[in-house]
Amino acid sequence: MSKPSSKTKDILQKYNFHVKKHFGQNFLTDTNLLHKIVDTAQVDQQTLVIEIGPGIGSLTEVLLAKAKHVIAYEIDDDLIPILQERITHRNFTLIHQDFLQSDVDHDILALGIAFTKAIVVANLPYYITTPIIMKLIEESTRLQEFYVMMQYEVAKRFTSKPSTKDYNSLSVFIQYKTDASIVINVPKHVFTPAPNVDSAVVRMRIKDHIERFPIDEKHFFKLVRNAFSMRRKTLANNLSKTMGYNKQTLQDHFTDLGFSPSVRAEALQVDDFITLSDILHKE
């Protein structure tokens, strides 16, 4: 990766902009990395890109050179005039809004343009990584892929496999809905200010076809959340305590599914959770 350029710092200085920690502002300084992200996302003239948190527009500029259109959501009042002055491309829509309050599908429709794919490319504000991803997955029906920079630790949780230390309810939820993998590892020194931890870009592809749906999705999510509620406890202990199931009945189900009665949640694959949710839901 190239040495961080001073362009980002020059722009911040020019506008006398003071970075706001509470908005998770860590601006990218490495031009090579910006290009690598956009190339990895295979942005082309038929791609509509959603960016969350454009900052001073470093990633936005690279996206705009390749994309059909970019819609960017920025919460910080002080960044709006900077973005308006710096980014004057016709294929750019800036929405001054908290992304968590937005209606992405509505905003895409309101553009009234044709495109072959709609994707998210963003260096996320880390304090709300999980709510942003949940919102994208739960609410939008128009987005196919996300390329999102997040803390490396969170990236590992999103992408980790059963029986590993990072596997948790979030991994199950993300992997139920998407194919997720880390595509770029990013060191902390390519940001200003540098965060305390390394980062990674995660690619999530919404599954066109979910192989198997639980009978009751809400019940499935509740079960998964509760299954991991106390990591050191067995699955039977967690589920009897949090959801009131009989411990012996749970253990019998685990044996029927090929697990030990003292199995822990991290041993179960997404599919096992669906099976268990369906059995318990019927009872």
Ligand code: SAM
């Ligand atoms: N994209 C820029 C870059 O890579 O240099 C900035 C990324 S910075 C990690 C996160 C950006 O998200 C900041 O511009 C911040 O103001 C913005 N932001 C924080 N919370 C937000 C929210 N709820 N909705 C929209 N933007 C938000």
